[in-house]
Amino acid sequence: MNDRLPEIQLLLTGNEIMSGDTIDSNSAVIAQRLAEAGLGIHRKVTLGDDAQLIADELVDMAKSADVVIVNGGLGPTIDDLTAEILANAAGVALEERQEAVTHLQQWCARRNLQLNQANLKQAMLPAGCAIIDNPIGSAVGFELNIDRCRIICTPGVPGELKAMLGPIVASIAGQTASASRRNVLRLQTFGLGESTAQQIISDAIPDWPTAVELGFRAGSPQMEIKLSINTPSATDAQEKCRQQLNELFGDHIIGEGDTTLAQRVLQLLDGRNATLCTAESCTGGLIASSLTQVPGASSGFHAGFVTYSNSIKHSVLGVSEDTLAQCGAVSEEVVREMARGALREAAADYVIAVSGIAGPSGGTAEKPVGTVWLAWGTAQDLHTRNLCWPVERTLFQTMIAAAGLDMIRRTLLGIDTEPRYFDQRQAKHTG
Amino acid sequence: MNDRLPEIQLLLTGNEIMSGDTIDSNSAVIAQRLAEAGLGIHRKVTLGDDAQLIADELVDMAKSADVVIVNGGLGPTIDDLTAEILANAAGVALEERQEAVTHLQQWCARRNLQLNQANLKQAMLPAGCAIIDNPIGSAVGFELNIDRCRIICTPGVPGELKAMLGPIVASIAGQTASASRRNVLRLQTFGLGESTAQQIISDAIPDWPTAVELGFRAGSPQMEIKLSINTPSATDAQEKCRQQLNELFGDHIIGEGDTTLAQRVLQLLDGRNATLCTAESCTGGLIASSLTQVPGASSGFHAGFVTYSNSIKHSVLGVSEDTLAQCGAVSEEVVREMARGALREAAADYVIAVSGIAGPSGGTAEKPVGTVWLAWGTAQDLHTRNLCWPVERTLFQTMIAAAGLDMIRRTLLGIDTEPRYFDQRQAKHTG
Incomplete structure (x- = not known):
């Protein structure tokens, strides 16, 4: 147990993300789940499927971070390199893990599929790693330390990542005794622009309280307004800001949270x-x-x-x-x-x-x-x-x-x- | 003019991206446009709106990169910090630039809007920077060197970024005499999984040519198969691979490029x-x-x-x-x-x-x-x-x-x- 919050870094890998062929939505999911546990991501780095570049970055991140979450590169195809890179960086061998083979066999059986060589590659993992169950997909996750830094490797398939994050986030949150209780109130609006909203607020509320952080997220079609506080003592100020926004343009507010x-x-x-x-x-x-x-x-x-x-x-x-x-x-x-x-x-x-x-x-x-x-x-x-x-x-x-x-x-x-x-x-x- | 390809790094900023409230699609657009000019992104870092962290990363990137494209933080709201950070990192002052003020005035006039203080913040730019026109939005882009590295700052609003990328990419590509002519053939498929496709290909084409890089992008609902070559001499091999894929599962191929x-x-x-x-x-x-x-x-x-x-x-x-x-x-x-x-x-x-x-x-x-x-x-x-x-x-x-x-x-x-x-x-x- 530690009193300060762990420094969490995120390493995303994949040519398809780097080339822009795939839009990365995984890091958003990871960030949101961590936020629910009072944790934030300090820094995120994205790299293509280049073993040397990934290995260098991983070693570099491990010097300052407490936890590195690696996402991607666990798949069955030749461009999936994570297990090999982590084994090299940590100085251990790759070995076929029986738990992972069993997982693959059961996964294939449920789908009436033949277990093939491409799939079996997903059971070759760094020696000594802890295996993280994947309740949906064929690739298990795994965790291994580089020095004192936890390296947690997760699959790039969004649905699989989501299904695995619960225990991962809990284990990171368990490291720290007092995760800050950041409280974020999100208001969904339609028909307001970011600068219009900012201007109306600046004009009407010159004494906006410093304890309430104001943020905007311009989306299509909705724009989100966020009121964030870091201590429970600011709850009243946050509520007062919400009321003021309601008076200013409440008819444009659809609802809270993710309301569409x-x-x-x-x-x-x-x-x-x-x-x-x-x-x-x-x-x-x-x-x-x-x-x-x-x-x-x-x-x-x-x-x-x-x-x-x-x-x-x-x-x-x-x-x-x-x-x-x-x-x-x-x-x-x-x-x-x-x-x-x-x-x-x-x-x-x-x-x-x-x-x-x-x-x-x-x-x-x-x-x-x-x-x-x-x-x-x-x-x-x-x-x-x-x-x-x-x-x-x-x-x-x-x-x-x-x-x-x-x-x-x-x-x-x-x-x-x-x-x-x-x-x-x-x-x-x-x- | 330089013979080697420039090392391009990408720095994305914004609490909304870091927290996962916004899915970043901008870096995909930047990567695709650069790829069309034969250029790749070496590394991408994402940070929240933390001035110190952004400044440190920018200075660090400038040590090895030839070009850093910064995306985000040009908006009218208080969490938009890029101009100030770049000015500090480059050791120059912020100043109100008349071109940017004129741009804002015209932008507001076209929309029948009143120019407000929040907008005017977007005209405060690092002294000596070159201004990059934004044909759509209120925030101009700007460019300034840190030592020998070009720092190019672009807006986070996707439509605005897209409209500005043409000249930016051309100016980066102009730095290099011989951008490699990477040729990517993309095939859209429906109804095939990644590992199934990989396995069918591995089984049927054990002598897959090394000059043709095979890639997959599993999307919903379509999966893309990519055949990439780096030299024109591999065009025949690429075409032969395409024919082989057509024989293997051609009825699942919808079309080329972005065909839906x-x-x-x-x-x-x-x-x-x-x-x-x-x-x-x-x-x-x-x-x-x-x-x-x-x-x-x-x-x-x-x-x-x-x-x-x-x-x-x-x-x-x-x-x-x-x-x-x-x-x-x-x-x-x-x-x-x-x-x-x-x-x-x-x-x-x-x-x-x-x-x-x-x-x-x-x-x-x-x-x-x-x-x-x-x-x-x-x-x-x-x-x-x-x-x-x-x-x-x-x-x-x-x-x-x-x-x-x-x-x-x-x-x-x-x-x-x-x-x-x-x-x-x-x-x-x-x-």
Whole structure:
């Protein structure tokens, strides 16, 4: 047991990460799990599958770190080098470990697969290492010291890493008696930019308390605001900051933690025992897909219509051919008829309908790429709005799908004020 | 001009990356752009917003590297520290740069925004630095040497970084006379695992040529196989390897480069002047959304139905209430009626229909979580299949949506052999 926090470094390996072919999400998972135990990552280094470079870095890290978590290089293919490198760096031999062979045999048996030579490579481990069980994948993890530094080797496959982190983090946290109790309050927002939010806060709260660290994470579609404190005594200050943010732009706050717009909408629908349907043109099913990603979505969401062509808007949703011919598919009239058609066909309480020009082609001077009509609400109280959000196609779909969900969220909460993006993303031609 | 390749290191900064709140995709973009110019990244270090730690690392990197690309910390908020740190490390002052102020003024004017103090912080730059234009965002980039090492500072917002990388990469590539012409052939596959592919290749091609580097990238849903060569003289060997892979498991190869299943399906539909419709239950719109992410999707895809509840399967797609009651929603009969209903309502040539149990709840002993019925084909030639793919909910949706698209791809190509995953993911209860 030690009173100070261990210095933890992370070493990620893999040509696919270095070359950018794979986006690394593993280090985020490791960081989050460590944070839950009050631990932080001091430094992270990423290297390609170069045995010499990895060995040098590992030895270097071991000089100052208490723990190095190595991620990647445990796989069955020829570019997986971690076991060999660690054995060399620690000055031990590689040997076939029976526990690892047994694990591989059972893994293959469960999958009705033949154990092959490529797999067996994963049982060749540094002599004297401790084996870490992998409940999902074929590659076991392992741990060995270099001098006084613990080197913990984990697989690069995200699902396997996740399944193994619990015991690993617990064993690191067990080293220290008093992990700091960092408390992070995360607020999910939609429709605010980072600099806008920062400016509003700076202007309104010049005496922001130093004990509360303010952070932003601009994502698509949501932006996260973080209020972090390092001592329990700052809890009141943190709560006061939260209240002030609520007063400043509370209608843009979706919820806490990892809450998504789709989750919040489904939760609000559940509270009213109500259902929502969708009629999507330019977002092409993304609103429906966001909703159905949420476990239990079936209580509030029963039906979505992706009506990508004019004839389908007519035949499936009953949009009049005259309206389509006179107003065009991207028009208030059409999106309104789409919404009414979807409400009727789905027998739902609420609706989101969207029709717009996602690009890159299809824009005109009158209706440039990024133009979109949104309709939302109920049969009795249907609202429409014309926006222009001229960004790359998939980002456009992401933001418009989110805007549709956000308007239903606001409707269900009875929020009357318009979101900031209505003003910022106003279409020039409102015809 | 220099004959050897410059040693490029990457320094990523930001608490949000270190804590795992943000997944870093920027370094992948930088690596890919550098690779196109024949350049590689030697080493990458990631640190939180700790001025001392960043300064130490920067000075350390500058000792061995020719170029350090710093990413992050240029924003308007208080946790953005890069300009200050670089000024300190290089021993110069921070000063307000008129070019950067003008850039901010124009940026705000285009957006109808008021220039605020938070933004103006982005014009305080190290004295003597060269300014790098940011055509999208408010923060300009900048470059300054520490001794002989170029330190190039870039913004963390992905879209802005992308828009700035062209000139940056060109200026780095311009340093070297003979960037190696690495040629990478990337093949996209679906339905093959990494170790399976490695084993098939090792068994079938024991004399794999050393000039062709074989790499794998396991993604969801696709796996990429890479054949890399470093000299033009290896082009024939590379081409021969590709042919051998085609013979070994060519029906699992979707296409080259970044080809997605949705792109390939739309391309094949275009070639036949045919249309596809979807009837989705457990995938909840993900197949439609994957298709409509592709620019120009409207030529081959007109209509998608998300029929998440039984009553909607009946009212929208005409699935008989008797069939639903007798067979259950996850059954061959229902998925077949969904497919026929969608073909009729959409007047389309081809259809994908899916009904399954995405979990985490809803499974039974007879039909556990992960059970799914797929239907695909035409009205005259409709196929069905029962699979069991028991993975986490969103991964299940991703894989099943891909499997549906893959079966249409195979149908459109006239491939008769069954994919490997039919065998591996066979449902136990085929009732």
